[in-house]
Amino acid sequence: MPASAVDLQREKPFEDEVLALVQQNGAESWSPQEILTWGIKNFHPRITLSASFGAAEGMVLLDMMHRIEPESRVFVLDTGRLPQAVYDLIDRVRGRYGKAVEVVMPEAERVEAMVREHGMNLFYESLERRQLCCQVRKVEPLRRHLKDFDAYVTGLRRDQNVTRSDTPKLQLDANHGGLVKLNPIADWSHEDVWSYVRDHNVPVNRLHREGYPSVGCAPCTRAVQPGDDPRSGRWWWENAETRECGLHVDEEDQGSGI
Numbered sequence: 001m002p003a004s005a006v007d008l009q010r011e012k013p014f015e016d017e018v019l020a021l022v023q024q025n026g027a028e029s030w031s032p033q034e035i036l037t038w039g040i041k042n043f044h045p046r047i048t049l050s051a052s053f054g055a056a057e058g059m060v061l062l063d064m065m066h067r068i069e070p071e072s073r074v075f076v077l078d079t080g081r082l083p084q085a086v087y088d089l090i091d092r093v094r095g096r097y098g099k100a101v102e103v104v105m106p107e108a109e110r111v112e113a114m115v116r117e118h119g120m121n122l123f124y125e126s127l128e129r130r131q132l133c134c135q136v137r138k139v140e141p142l143r144r145h146l147k148d149f150d151a152y153v154t155g156l157r158r159d160q161n162v163t164r165s166d167t168p169k170l171q172l173d174a175n176h177g178g179l180v181k182l183n184p185i186a187d188w189s190h191e192d193v194w195s196y197v198r199d200h201n202v203p204v205n206r207l208h209r210e211g212y213p214s215v216g217c218a219p220c221t222r223a224v225q226p227g228d229d230p231r232s233g234r235w236w237w238e239n240a241e242t243r244e245c246g247l248h249v250d251e252e253d254q255g256s257g258i
């Protein structure tokens with residue numbers, strides 16, 4: 001779908017200048033702070049950070065956004081299957097930044113119906129069941145939450161996964177009503193992220209010290225050995241091409257290996 005067609009679906013279209021910059025990918029040479037400053041100037045308070053509290057990328061962006069705008073917003077999808085370390089970090093962030101983290105949960109009725117039909121650990125049974133669980137616990141709550149925003153920020157990086165190698169720094173998100181999606185550290189390396197964490201004493205998930213490069217739902221995340229692909233600890237029983245939860249891929253391609 002062309003970007004202009006996406007934007008035309010919105011009740012309140014973006015200003016021409018904003019739309020042109022996104023469509024022309026005009027922020028590729030900008031620093032993360034420049035992109036975030038642009039996003040906050042144009043969209044705050046209808047811009048939010050999507051952070052898992054299980055990856056250093058989101059915490060770096062939270063720190064950057066807070067320095068630019070102390071009232072900047074952040075949300076986390078609480079799937080109901082997260083490890084305690086994620087909840088501990090959410091409360092550390094509340095204490096450190098005084099930030100009201102917006103916790104978004106799935107609809108109880110949908111979760112109840114799913115586990116009644118397929119069991120508590122359906123994700124291990126097949127790719128389809130795993131995607132159903134991610135759909136109910138992540139994709140639908142994300143869609144519901146983003147309806148209240150014009151833009152959101154992610155910590156996607158191009159070298160994280162084969163499915164993320166083309167990530168632009170700015171894009172229109174057709175899956176969520178054409179809102180602007182900012183990926184300010186798309187061209188950062190793993191080392192860039194951790195340098196920022198060290199230099200700014202950014203709070204991160206304690207499980208990183210125990211071999212978890214990223215922390216997702218407890219039953220779908222495990223530690224990896226030094227030197228292994230950082231994402232090999234997520235949905236390790238699947239092919240690398242399917243290891244996405246559906247949050248950042250086109251709907252028709254969820255889990256099919258774009």
Ligand code: SF4
Nearest residue numbers: 123133134137217220
């Ligand atoms: S990561 Fe696992 S537990 Fe979490 S929503 Fe996806 S399938 Fe379900």
